[in-house]
Amino acid sequence: MxxxxxxxxxxxxxxxxxxxVIYMLWDILKEPxxxxxxxxxxxxxxxxxxxxxxxxxxxxxxxxxxxNSPPSNIMRTQFNRLFPKRSEDKTWESGRKLAEAVNAGLxx
Amino acid sequence: xxxxxxxxxxLIQDETLFAICLVLxxxxxxxxxxxxxxxxxxxxxVIHDAVxxxxxxxxxxxxxSPNSIPGILRNSDFVNLLVQEEAIRxxxxxxxxxxxxxxxxxxxxxxxxxxxAAWSTDSFAYSSPEEEASRLEIYxxxxxxxxxxxxxxxxxxxxxxxxxxxxESGLMVGGREILLMMLGxxxxxxxxxxxxxxxxxxxxxxxxxxxxxxxLHLHPFYLALPxxxxxxxxxxxxxxxxxxxxxxxxxxxxxxxxGVGESGFGRVPIPPLPEVMFVRCNESNDAxxxxxxxxxxxxxxxxxxxxxxxxC
Numbered sequence: 526m527x528x529x530x531x532x533x534x535x536x537x538x539x540x541x542x543x544x545x546v547i548y549m550l551w552d553i554l555k556e557p558x559x560x561x562x563x564x565x566x567x568x569x570x571x572x573x574x575x576x577x578x579x580x581x582x583x584x585x586x587x588x589x590x591x592x593n594s595p596p597s598n599i600m601r602t603q604f605n606r607l608f609p610k611r612s613e614d615k616t617w618e619s620g621r622k623l624a625e626a627v628n629a630g631l632x633x
Numbered sequence: 634x635x636x637x638x639x640x641x642x643x644l645i646q647d648e649t650l651f652a653i654c655l656v657l658x659x660x661x662x663x664x665x666x667x668x669x670x671x672x673x674x675x676x677x678x679v680i681h682d683a684v685x686x687x688x689x690x691x692x693x694x695x696x697x698s699p700n701s702i703p704g705i706l707r708n709s710d711f712v713n714l715l716v717q718e719e720a721i722r723x724x725x726x727x728x729x730x731x732x733x734x735x736x737x738x739x740x741x742x743x744x745x746x747x748x749x750a751a752w753s754t755d756s757f758a759y760s761s762p763e764e765e766a767s768r769l770e771i772y773x774x775x776x777x778x779x780x781x782x783x784x785x786x787x788x789x790x791x792x793x794x795x796x797x798x799x800x801e802s803g804l805m806v807g808g809r810e811i812l813l814m815m816l817g818x819x820x821x822x823x824x825x826x827x828x829x830x831x832x833x834x835x836x837x838x839x840x841x842x843x844x845x846x847x848x849l850h851l852h853p854f855y856l857a858l859p860x861x862x863x864x865x866x867x868x869x870x871x872x873x874x875x876x877x878x879x880x881x882x883x884x885x886x887x888x889x890x891x892g893v894g895e896s897g898f899g900r901v902p903i904p905p906l907p908e909v910m911f912v913r914c915n916e917s918n919d920a921x922x923x924x925x926x927x928x929x930x931x932x933x934x935x936x937x938x939x940x941x942x943x944x945c
Contacts, residue, residue: 544900545676545901548865582844582850585852587669590665603914608662611664612765616664616765616769619665620769626777627859631898
Protein backbone atom coordinates (compact mmCIF):
# COMPACT_ATOMS: atom_id res chain seq x y z
CA MET A 526 0.00 0.00 0.00
CA UNK A 527 2.84 2.34 0.83
CA UNK A 528 4.40 1.58 -2.52
CA UNK A 529 1.13 2.20 -4.34
CA UNK A 530 0.70 5.51 -2.59
CA UNK A 531 4.23 6.68 -3.38
CA UNK A 532 3.92 5.64 -6.99
CA UNK A 533 0.59 7.40 -7.33
CA UNK A 534 2.09 10.63 -6.03
CA UNK A 535 4.95 10.34 -8.46
CA UNK A 536 2.67 9.68 -11.39
CA UNK A 537 0.45 12.65 -10.60
CA UNK A 538 3.39 14.85 -11.49
CA UNK A 539 3.60 13.40 -14.96
CA UNK A 540 1.50 14.41 -17.92
CA UNK A 541 0.64 10.89 -19.01
CA UNK A 542 1.02 7.51 -17.45
CA UNK A 543 2.96 4.74 -19.01
CA UNK A 544 2.96 1.12 -17.91
CA UNK A 545 5.31 -1.73 -17.26
CA VAL A 546 4.57 -5.40 -17.78
CA ILE A 547 5.15 -7.57 -14.75
CA TYR A 548 5.02 -11.32 -14.44
CA MET A 549 5.43 -13.96 -11.81
CA LEU A 550 8.41 -16.21 -12.39
CA TRP A 551 8.23 -19.37 -10.34
CA ASP A 552 11.51 -20.62 -9.07
CA ILE A 553 12.62 -24.01 -7.73
CA LEU A 554 15.39 -23.76 -5.15
CA LYS A 555 17.43 -26.48 -3.57
CA GLU A 556 18.47 -24.37 -0.63
CA PRO A 557 16.58 -21.21 0.27
CA UNK A 558 18.64 -18.16 1.08
CA UNK A 559 18.21 -16.44 4.41
CA UNK A 560 15.65 -14.14 2.85
CA UNK A 561 13.59 -17.09 1.77
CA UNK A 562 14.18 -19.09 4.93
CA UNK A 563 11.12 -17.77 6.72
CA UNK A 564 8.99 -18.62 3.73
CA UNK A 565 10.40 -22.11 3.55
CA UNK A 566 10.36 -22.87 7.26
CA UNK A 567 7.18 -24.87 7.17
CA UNK A 568 8.61 -27.05 4.47
CA UNK A 569 12.00 -27.32 6.12
CA UNK A 570 10.41 -28.87 9.17
CA UNK A 571 8.87 -31.49 6.99
CA UNK A 572 12.20 -32.39 5.46
CA UNK A 573 11.56 -31.13 1.97
CA UNK A 574 14.62 -30.65 -0.17
CA UNK A 575 13.27 -28.27 -2.71
CA UNK A 576 11.29 -25.07 -2.42
CA UNK A 577 9.17 -23.21 -4.88
CA UNK A 578 8.90 -19.48 -4.58
CA UNK A 579 7.60 -16.81 -6.89
CA UNK A 580 9.29 -13.59 -7.84
CA UNK A 581 7.69 -10.69 -9.60
CA UNK A 582 9.77 -9.47 -12.52
CA UNK A 583 9.35 -6.51 -14.81
CA UNK A 584 9.53 -6.07 -18.56
CA UNK A 585 9.41 -2.96 -20.64
CA UNK A 586 5.85 -2.68 -21.93
CA UNK A 587 6.16 -3.44 -25.62
CA UNK A 588 2.39 -3.07 -26.05
CA UNK A 589 2.45 0.45 -24.66
CA UNK A 590 5.14 1.27 -27.22
CA UNK A 591 3.51 -0.20 -30.24
CA UNK A 592 -0.25 -0.22 -29.71
CA ASN A 593 -0.41 2.98 -31.75
CA SER A 594 2.08 2.75 -34.55
CA PRO A 595 3.76 4.84 -35.67
CA PRO A 596 3.93 6.37 -32.16
CA SER A 597 1.03 8.67 -31.47
CA ASN A 598 0.32 12.08 -29.97
CA ILE A 599 3.16 13.69 -28.04
CA MET A 600 5.34 10.66 -28.55
CA ARG A 601 4.88 10.71 -32.32
CA THR A 602 5.68 14.40 -32.64
CA GLN A 603 8.82 14.14 -30.57
CA PHE A 604 9.91 10.87 -32.11
CA ASN A 605 9.47 12.13 -35.67
CA ARG A 606 11.50 15.25 -34.96
CA LEU A 607 14.33 13.23 -33.45
CA PHE A 608 14.28 10.54 -36.15
CA PRO A 609 13.29 11.98 -39.53
CA LYS A 610 14.45 8.79 -41.26
CA ARG A 611 11.93 6.14 -40.33
CA SER A 612 10.89 2.67 -41.47
CA GLU A 613 8.01 2.25 -43.90
CA ASP A 614 4.45 2.24 -42.60
CA LYS A 615 4.23 -1.46 -43.44
CA THR A 616 6.98 -2.22 -40.91
CA TRP A 617 5.25 -0.20 -38.20
CA GLU A 618 1.99 -1.96 -38.94
CA SER A 619 3.71 -5.36 -38.63
CA GLY A 620 5.22 -4.26 -35.31
CA ARG A 621 1.81 -3.23 -34.04
CA LYS A 622 0.17 -6.47 -35.13
CA LEU A 623 2.87 -8.57 -33.47
CA ALA A 624 2.50 -6.59 -30.23
CA GLU A 625 -1.25 -7.18 -30.40
CA ALA A 626 -0.78 -10.93 -30.89
CA VAL A 627 1.80 -11.25 -28.09
CA ASN A 628 -0.33 -9.12 -25.79
CA ALA A 629 -3.38 -11.30 -26.44
CA GLY A 630 -1.41 -14.37 -25.38
CA LEU A 631 -0.29 -12.94 -22.05
CA UNK A 632 -3.64 -13.50 -20.30
CA UNK A 633 -3.42 -10.13 -18.55
CA UNK B 634 28.40 -13.90 1.60
CA UNK B 635 27.83 -13.65 -2.14
CA UNK B 636 30.28 -11.45 -4.08
CA UNK B 637 27.37 -10.04 -6.09
CA UNK B 638 24.22 -8.25 -5.06
CA UNK B 639 21.81 -8.17 -7.96
CA UNK B 640 18.96 -6.45 -6.12
CA UNK B 641 17.05 -4.11 -8.45
CA UNK B 642 19.57 -4.70 -11.23
CA UNK B 643 18.81 -5.62 -14.82
CA LEU B 644 20.14 -7.59 -17.75
CA ILE B 645 19.63 -6.45 -21.34
CA GLN B 646 20.48 -8.34 -24.50
CA ASP B 647 23.20 -7.01 -26.78
CA GLU B 648 20.74 -6.86 -29.67
CA THR B 649 19.00 -4.01 -27.83
CA LEU B 650 22.14 -1.87 -27.92
CA PHE B 651 22.89 -3.04 -31.47
CA ALA B 652 19.48 -1.86 -32.77
CA ILE B 653 20.04 1.56 -31.20
CA CYS B 654 23.57 1.88 -32.61
CA LEU B 655 22.40 1.08 -36.13
CA VAL B 656 19.98 4.02 -36.11
CA LEU B 657 22.07 6.53 -34.17
CA UNK B 658 25.41 5.79 -35.79
CA UNK B 659 24.86 3.84 -39.02
CA UNK B 660 21.97 5.66 -40.68
CA UNK B 661 19.40 2.89 -40.46
CA UNK B 662 15.75 4.02 -40.40
CA UNK B 663 14.01 4.08 -37.04
CA UNK B 664 11.39 1.36 -36.85
CA UNK B 665 9.34 -0.36 -34.16
CA UNK B 666 12.20 -2.60 -33.04
CA UNK B 667 14.45 0.43 -32.56
CA UNK B 668 11.70 2.28 -30.66
CA UNK B 669 11.25 -0.67 -28.34
CA UNK B 670 15.02 -1.01 -27.86
CA UNK B 671 15.47 2.66 -27.04
CA UNK B 672 12.55 2.64 -24.62
CA UNK B 673 13.87 -0.52 -22.97
CA UNK B 674 17.26 1.09 -22.47
CA UNK B 675 15.74 4.29 -21.07
CA UNK B 676 13.56 2.38 -18.64
CA UNK B 677 16.27 0.04 -17.42
CA UNK B 678 18.81 2.80 -16.91
CA VAL B 679 16.33 4.92 -14.95
CA ILE B 680 14.67 2.20 -12.89
CA HIS B 681 17.51 -0.16 -12.04
CA ASP B 682 20.59 0.43 -9.95
CA ALA B 683 22.79 -1.31 -12.51
CA VAL B 684 22.20 -2.56 -16.05
CA UNK B 685 24.33 -5.41 -17.37
CA UNK B 686 24.99 -6.38 -20.97
CA UNK B 687 27.41 -8.74 -22.74
CA UNK B 688 26.85 -11.88 -20.62
CA UNK B 689 28.82 -13.83 -23.25
CA UNK B 690 31.87 -11.62 -22.62
CA UNK B 691 32.46 -10.76 -26.27
CA UNK B 692 32.57 -6.96 -26.00
CA UNK B 693 36.33 -6.86 -25.31
CA UNK B 694 37.27 -9.57 -27.79
CA UNK B 695 39.10 -7.73 -30.53
CA UNK B 696 39.32 -10.81 -32.75
CA UNK B 697 35.60 -10.76 -33.60
CA SER B 698 34.47 -9.21 -36.87
CA PRO B 699 33.76 -5.45 -36.74
CA ASN B 700 30.45 -6.23 -38.46
CA SER B 701 29.37 -8.68 -35.77
CA ILE B 702 27.16 -7.50 -32.92
CA PRO B 703 30.05 -7.32 -30.40
CA GLY B 704 32.17 -5.64 -33.09
CA ILE B 705 29.56 -2.93 -33.71
CA LEU B 706 29.13 -2.38 -29.96
CA ARG B 707 32.87 -2.27 -29.33
CA ASN B 708 33.31 0.45 -31.97
CA SER B 709 30.27 2.46 -30.90
CA ASP B 710 30.85 5.86 -29.28
CA PHE B 711 27.36 5.64 -27.82
CA VAL B 712 27.97 2.29 -26.12
CA ASN B 713 31.45 3.24 -24.94
CA LEU B 714 30.09 6.43 -23.37
CA LEU B 715 27.40 4.45 -21.53
CA VAL B 716 30.04 2.00 -20.29
CA GLN B 717 32.42 4.76 -19.29
CA GLU B 718 29.68 6.52 -17.29
CA GLU B 719 28.52 3.18 -15.83
CA ALA B 720 25.02 3.54 -17.19
CA ILE B 721 25.56 -0.01 -18.44
CA ARG B 722 28.12 -2.55 -17.22
CA UNK B 723 29.74 -5.63 -18.65
CA UNK B 724 28.36 -8.77 -17.05
CA UNK B 725 30.50 -10.10 -14.17
CA UNK B 726 33.06 -12.77 -14.99
CA UNK B 727 32.31 -16.47 -14.77
CA UNK B 728 34.16 -17.09 -11.50
CA UNK B 729 32.31 -14.27 -9.75
CA UNK B 730 28.91 -15.42 -10.98
CA UNK B 731 29.57 -19.07 -10.17
CA UNK B 732 30.63 -18.12 -6.64
CA UNK B 733 27.34 -16.24 -6.32
CA UNK B 734 25.39 -19.32 -7.40
CA UNK B 735 27.18 -21.51 -4.85
CA UNK B 736 26.70 -18.98 -2.05
CA UNK B 737 23.05 -18.57 -2.97
CA UNK B 738 22.47 -22.33 -3.00
CA UNK B 739 21.67 -22.40 -6.69
CA UNK B 740 21.76 -25.56 -8.74
CA UNK B 741 23.08 -23.63 -11.74
CA UNK B 742 26.39 -22.61 -13.32
CA UNK B 743 27.55 -20.08 -15.86
CA UNK B 744 28.56 -23.03 -18.06
CA UNK B 745 24.92 -24.06 -18.34
CA UNK B 746 24.06 -20.58 -19.51
CA UNK B 747 26.75 -20.85 -22.19
CA UNK B 748 25.54 -24.28 -23.29
CA UNK B 749 21.99 -23.04 -23.88
CA ALA B 750 23.06 -19.70 -25.35
CA ALA B 751 25.36 -21.46 -27.82
CA TRP B 752 22.62 -23.80 -29.05
CA SER B 753 22.78 -21.66 -32.16
CA THR B 754 24.94 -18.74 -33.24
CA ASP B 755 21.97 -16.91 -34.73
CA SER B 756 21.11 -13.68 -32.96
CA PHE B 757 17.66 -12.15 -32.54
CA ALA B 758 18.67 -9.17 -34.68
CA TYR B 759 17.99 -8.67 -38.39
CA SER B 760 20.70 -7.99 -40.94
CA SER B 761 19.13 -5.21 -43.01
CA PRO B 762 16.39 -2.59 -42.56
CA GLU B 763 14.27 -4.40 -45.16
CA GLU B 764 14.39 -7.60 -43.12
CA GLU B 765 12.72 -6.05 -40.08
CA ALA B 766 9.20 -6.24 -41.52
CA SER B 767 9.74 -9.86 -42.65
CA ARG B 768 10.91 -10.92 -39.20
CA LEU B 769 7.94 -9.22 -37.56
CA GLU B 770 5.55 -10.97 -39.95
CA ILE B 771 7.11 -14.39 -39.31
CA TYR B 772 6.79 -13.89 -35.55
CA UNK B 773 3.20 -12.77 -35.98
CA UNK B 774 2.48 -16.06 -37.74
CA UNK B 775 4.25 -18.11 -35.06
CA UNK B 776 2.71 -16.32 -32.09
CA UNK B 777 -0.78 -16.46 -33.58
CA UNK B 778 -0.79 -19.97 -35.00
CA UNK B 779 1.92 -22.03 -33.30
CA UNK B 780 3.09 -20.60 -29.96
CA UNK B 781 4.16 -24.16 -29.00
CA UNK B 782 7.08 -23.79 -31.41
CA UNK B 783 8.42 -20.94 -29.28
CA UNK B 784 9.12 -23.01 -26.17
CA UNK B 785 12.63 -24.34 -25.49
CA UNK B 786 12.44 -27.94 -26.62
CA UNK B 787 13.68 -29.92 -29.60
CA UNK B 788 11.58 -29.28 -32.67
CA UNK B 789 12.93 -32.12 -34.82
CA UNK B 790 13.12 -35.84 -34.03
CA UNK B 791 16.64 -37.29 -33.59
CA UNK B 792 16.37 -39.35 -36.76
CA UNK B 793 16.39 -36.33 -39.05
CA UNK B 794 18.56 -33.91 -37.11
CA UNK B 795 21.74 -32.89 -38.95
CA UNK B 796 24.66 -35.15 -38.10
CA UNK B 797 22.49 -37.91 -36.74
CA UNK B 798 23.60 -41.40 -37.70
CA UNK B 799 21.06 -43.89 -38.91
CA UNK B 800 21.25 -46.93 -36.67
CA GLU B 801 19.37 -50.13 -37.02
CA SER B 802 17.28 -49.77 -33.92
CA GLY B 803 13.98 -50.74 -35.39
CA LEU B 804 10.89 -48.59 -35.54
CA MET B 805 11.03 -45.67 -33.12
CA VAL B 806 8.00 -44.38 -31.24
CA GLY B 807 7.35 -40.80 -32.28
CA GLY B 808 7.48 -38.29 -29.47
CA ARG B 809 6.68 -34.64 -29.00
CA GLU B 810 9.27 -33.71 -31.61
CA ILE B 811 7.20 -35.40 -34.32
CA LEU B 812 4.15 -33.35 -33.38
CA LEU B 813 6.14 -30.14 -33.23
CA MET B 814 7.76 -30.87 -36.58
CA MET B 815 4.33 -31.50 -38.12
CA LEU B 816 3.10 -28.24 -36.63
CA GLY B 817 6.06 -26.52 -38.26
CA UNK B 818 5.24 -28.18 -41.58
CA UNK B 819 1.70 -26.81 -41.41
CA UNK B 820 3.29 -23.34 -41.46
CA UNK B 821 5.56 -24.36 -44.36
CA UNK B 822 8.64 -24.27 -42.12
CA UNK B 823 11.63 -26.30 -43.32
CA UNK B 824 13.97 -28.31 -41.08
CA UNK B 825 16.46 -25.45 -41.23
CA UNK B 826 13.75 -22.98 -40.18
CA UNK B 827 12.81 -25.19 -37.23
CA UNK B 828 16.45 -25.54 -36.16
CA UNK B 829 16.86 -21.75 -36.28
CA UNK B 830 13.74 -21.26 -34.15
CA UNK B 831 14.89 -24.01 -31.77
CA UNK B 832 18.27 -22.31 -31.34
CA UNK B 833 16.63 -19.00 -30.50
CA UNK B 834 14.27 -20.71 -28.07
CA UNK B 835 17.21 -22.14 -26.14
CA UNK B 836 19.03 -18.83 -26.32
CA UNK B 837 15.98 -17.20 -24.72
CA UNK B 838 15.93 -19.94 -22.09
CA UNK B 839 19.61 -19.29 -21.38
CA UNK B 840 18.90 -15.63 -20.63
CA UNK B 841 15.82 -16.42 -18.57
CA UNK B 842 17.64 -19.03 -16.45
CA UNK B 843 20.59 -16.71 -15.94
CA UNK B 844 18.28 -13.91 -14.84
CA UNK B 845 16.21 -16.19 -12.62
CA UNK B 846 19.23 -17.62 -10.83
CA UNK B 847 20.97 -14.29 -10.36
CA UNK B 848 17.74 -12.45 -9.50
CA LEU B 849 18.28 -9.96 -12.32
CA HIS B 850 15.37 -8.36 -14.18
CA LEU B 851 15.62 -9.47 -17.78
CA HIS B 852 14.52 -6.97 -20.43
CA PRO B 853 14.57 -8.81 -23.75
CA PHE B 854 15.04 -7.40 -27.23
CA TYR B 855 11.69 -7.02 -29.02
CA LEU B 856 12.30 -9.88 -31.46
CA ALA B 857 13.40 -12.12 -28.58
CA LEU B 858 10.18 -11.47 -26.68
CA PRO B 859 8.08 -14.25 -28.30
CA UNK B 860 10.83 -16.75 -27.40
CA UNK B 861 11.12 -15.25 -23.91
CA UNK B 862 7.44 -15.62 -23.20
CA UNK B 863 7.62 -19.24 -24.38
CA UNK B 864 10.49 -19.83 -21.95
CA UNK B 865 8.58 -18.18 -19.09
CA UNK B 866 5.53 -20.35 -19.73
CA UNK B 867 7.65 -23.50 -19.80
CA UNK B 868 9.57 -22.52 -16.65
CA UNK B 869 6.40 -21.76 -14.75
CA UNK B 870 4.64 -24.89 -15.92
CA UNK B 871 7.44 -27.07 -14.55
CA UNK B 872 7.68 -25.16 -11.28
CA UNK B 873 3.94 -25.09 -10.78
CA UNK B 874 3.59 -28.79 -11.40
CA UNK B 875 5.87 -29.37 -8.43
CA UNK B 876 4.23 -26.54 -6.53
CA UNK B 877 0.78 -28.05 -6.82
CA UNK B 878 2.07 -31.33 -5.39
CA UNK B 879 3.21 -29.47 -2.31
CA UNK B 880 0.43 -26.90 -2.25
CA UNK B 881 -1.29 -28.18 0.88
CA UNK B 882 1.90 -27.68 2.83
CA UNK B 883 2.73 -24.32 1.35
CA UNK B 884 -0.18 -22.20 2.47
CA UNK B 885 2.11 -19.35 3.40
CA UNK B 886 3.03 -18.90 -0.23
CA UNK B 887 -0.47 -18.56 -1.57
CA UNK B 888 -0.51 -14.81 -1.14
CA UNK B 889 2.33 -14.54 -3.61
CA UNK B 890 0.51 -16.63 -6.13
CA UNK B 891 -2.43 -14.26 -6.02
CA GLY B 892 -0.17 -11.34 -6.90
CA VAL B 893 0.09 -11.82 -10.62
CA GLY B 894 -1.29 -15.27 -11.30
CA GLU B 895 0.28 -18.62 -11.99
CA SER B 896 1.96 -17.84 -15.25
CA GLY B 897 0.05 -14.68 -15.97
CA PHE B 898 1.21 -11.19 -16.58
CA GLY B 899 0.09 -7.84 -15.33
CA ARG B 900 0.82 -4.15 -15.77
CA VAL B 901 1.87 -1.48 -13.31
CA PRO B 902 2.04 2.25 -13.97
CA ILE B 903 5.37 4.04 -14.32
CA PRO B 904 6.29 7.56 -15.46
CA PRO B 905 6.37 7.99 -19.28
CA LEU B 906 10.15 7.90 -19.38
CA PRO B 907 10.66 7.78 -23.17
CA GLU B 908 8.50 10.86 -23.66
CA VAL B 909 10.37 12.69 -20.92
CA MET B 910 13.63 11.88 -22.67
CA PHE B 911 12.40 12.84 -26.13
CA VAL B 912 11.25 16.25 -24.89
CA ARG B 913 14.56 16.83 -23.13
CA CYS B 914 16.48 16.04 -26.32
CA ASN B 915 15.03 19.22 -27.85
CA GLU B 916 14.75 17.81 -31.37
CA SER B 917 18.38 16.69 -31.57
CA ASN B 918 19.19 13.00 -31.45
CA ASP B 919 22.81 13.94 -30.77
CA ALA B 920 21.59 14.83 -27.29
CA UNK B 921 20.29 11.32 -26.59
CA UNK B 922 23.41 9.94 -24.83
CA UNK B 923 23.74 12.86 -22.41
CA UNK B 924 20.02 13.10 -21.68
CA UNK B 925 19.96 9.36 -21.09
CA UNK B 926 22.83 9.66 -18.63
CA UNK B 927 21.09 12.47 -16.78
CA UNK B 928 17.67 10.82 -16.47
CA UNK B 929 18.63 8.43 -13.64
CA UNK B 930 19.51 11.48 -11.52
CA UNK B 931 16.14 13.07 -12.22
CA UNK B 932 14.34 9.91 -11.14
CA UNK B 933 16.64 8.92 -8.29
CA UNK B 934 13.71 8.84 -5.86
CA UNK B 935 11.79 6.29 -7.92
CA UNK B 936 14.82 4.03 -8.24
CA UNK B 937 15.61 4.26 -4.56
CA UNK B 938 12.05 3.36 -3.70
CA UNK B 939 12.08 0.34 -6.00
CA UNK B 940 15.39 -0.78 -4.51
CA UNK B 941 13.98 -0.68 -0.98
CA UNK B 942 10.75 -2.31 -2.13
CA UNK B 943 12.62 -5.23 -3.69
CA UNK B 944 14.84 -5.71 -0.64
CA CYS B 945 11.85 -5.99 1.69
